[in-house]
Amino acid sequence: MKDPPAMLLNFDVFFVIMSHLPRKDISALMRTCHTLYSGGVPKLFARHTSGSMVRLDTSRQLNSLHQFVKADTARYKFITLLYIALSSLEEKDGLKAALVDLLRGTRQSLSLLGITNADILREDPRIIDAIAKVESLQVLLMNVGPITERRLTVPLHLLATMTSKVRMAVFDFGWEDQEEDIVASLANFSSSLEKLAVHNVDFVSQDIKYVHMKHLHIGYMQTFNVAALIQAYPNLQTLGIAHRYPHNLLSEDVREEREENTKFQRRHKTWDRLEYVNAQILPLYILAICCKVRFLRVGFLPPPSSSGPDTVDWLCAILADCRPSIVHIGCNERDFGAFSQIARSIADNKTHLVLSVELSPTVLDYAWLIGALDRLLLPALRSLAMSEFTLSLAPMNRSRPDYSSSNDEDGLNRTELVLRRVDVEALAYRIMFSLPSLDYLGLHVCCNPRPETHWQTSKEGYRSLVEVGLAYGRKEVYEPFEYAKSSSSSRWVDSLPCLTPPGDPIPAYNVPWQLR
Incomplete structure (x- = not known):
């Protein structure tokens, strides 16, 4: 036969x-x-099936994959997403040759290439040459593994010589590259790049335009030069800055930098509109973004300092600059008194306020919490005449990855017990009657039997509340700005905000220096 x-x-x-x-x-x-x-x-x-990731963690996996596809060269074309998680090639010529052959064989099929440690590219010049000749690459990720103390550097000459016109890039530039201008370094992709996530970079050049760039996520930036951002990315829609800068840095130099950024936007130009901005108060204050921002997320208010400036004043200046339609602010119950000042800086009464409150261990009973809301927070918000409000209540440090909570009441701390016993419906009615202009209310109460509820005021007869479904409520609040869930085939990712509407042809990939 x-x-x-x-x-x-x-x-x-x-x-x-x-x-x-x-x-x-x-x-x-x-x-x-x-x-x-x-x-x-x-x-x-x-x-x-384009959704499957081929991940190489060990030299044995690299050898096995190479032998498998080399047995029939037609198999190369099925490798479209390749993630190389090798720490080194162990100075073995066979491994280097296998990786080079794999990259050469997939040069017309590979759409995504991820590399945990960019230093392996320096072990053999043929590796850089093979990547540069890949023709189909759309997504390039380098140094996206766990953050280490090593100085990992991205080979800039590779970026300048690549054939592919990359549409999404994620780079963690090592400390040795800290003087590099990211605008100039990625000039080879200026005609194609749409999404960029970078860490430890500077923005200097103002004569290179990335006309298709819409989404910029920065882990750490050296200087806050808004002119370079506006000139390089004129069509930007979303901007995120993840680094937590110390709030005692304000000095005459920082004030002068804010003034320079303001003058540039008034004398020259700024963005027409930004859909989403997520950053700490200090960088936002220095950048002085003067265009309309649809959704502004400013993180948590830092504790007041007797020696430093008042960050509430910074926040008020930010709100007056960008006039957000939706503003998300994090605070402690001790910050409630500041909202009378914050409310006055919000020019548009139609602003949707999303307020995340982390309760300190001093909140020992429900009556104290309700009293603080009644005396300080709700009267300040009444002046806004806002129609939409979302309130989140959680114990302090709940957002930290190492936080754990027990479902058993004996294992809960006092603040968690207070939240567990909150009558969510009674709280919703209390807020509704305190804010008569309210049409929509979202409540997120951590540790409570009803952790998430959404309410809408009734339009018939006397004023009352009607609970609506979670899907409707979430759509009203967050729309496309939800955190992306990592796929099971990409376990190397953690959490990156999905900053684009559903249906975007470029997937959102995650980075270790994530926005909070």
Whole structure:
């Protein structure tokens, strides 16, 4: 009997199968596939699934993958998403040759390339040359693994010589590159780049325009030069700055920098509008963004300092500059008294306020919490005449990754017990009657049996509240600005805000220096 022709295996599909089945079941499946080969199983394996990530963590995986695809060069085309998590190539020529051959074989199929440690590119110049010649790359990620103390550097000459016109890039520039101007370094992608996430960079050049750039996420920036941002990214829609800068840095130099940024925007130009801005108060104060911002997220108010400036004044200046339609502010219950001043700086009474309150351990009973809301917070907000309000209540440090809470009342601290016993519906009615202009209310009460509720005022007869579904409420509050969930096939990611509406052709990938 004549042997059947060799079966072509879609490697993406095979990886998905491997992630769901134990080894013995995979072997049985492969035997079944050979048996049913003439019955159409090859068509199943030939179906292309672009959502599967090929991840290489060890030299053994690299060798196995290389041997598998080299046995039939038609298999190269099925590798579309490649993530290299190797710490080094162990000075082995065989590993270097395997990686070079893999990159050369996928130069017309690879759409995403991720590299945990960019230093491996320096171990063999052929690796950089092979990446530079990849023609189909749309997403490039470097140094996106766990943050370490090592000085990881991105080879800038690779970025300048790449053939692909990358549409999304994520880079953690090592400290050795801190003098590099990111605007000039990525000039090769100025005609194609749409999303950029970078850490430890500076923005200097003002003569290179990234006309398609819409989404910029910065882990740490050296200087706050708004002129370079506006000139380089004239069509920007979303801006995030994740680094937590100390709030005692304000000096005459910082005031002068804010004045320079303000003068540039008044004399020359600024953005027409930004959809989403997420940053700490200090960088926002210095940047002095003067255009309309639809959704502004400013993080938590820092504690007042007797020696430093009043950050509430900074926040008021920011709100007056950018006139947000939705503003998300984090605070402590001790900050309630500041909202009378903050409310006066919000020019548009239609602003939707999203307020996240972290309660300190001094909040020992529900009556004290309600009293603080009645005396300080709600009277200050009444002057806004706002129609939408979202309030979140949680214990202090709840947002930290190492925070844990017990479902058993004996394991809860006092603040958690206070929140567990909150009557959510009674709180909703109390807020509604305190803010007569309110049409929509969202309540998020941590540790409570009803942790998330959404309410709408009734339009019939006397004023009352009607609870609405979670899906409707979340759409009203957050719209497209929800945190993306990491996929099971991409376990190397943590959390990156999805800053684009659903249906965007470029996926949102996550970075270790995330926005909070």
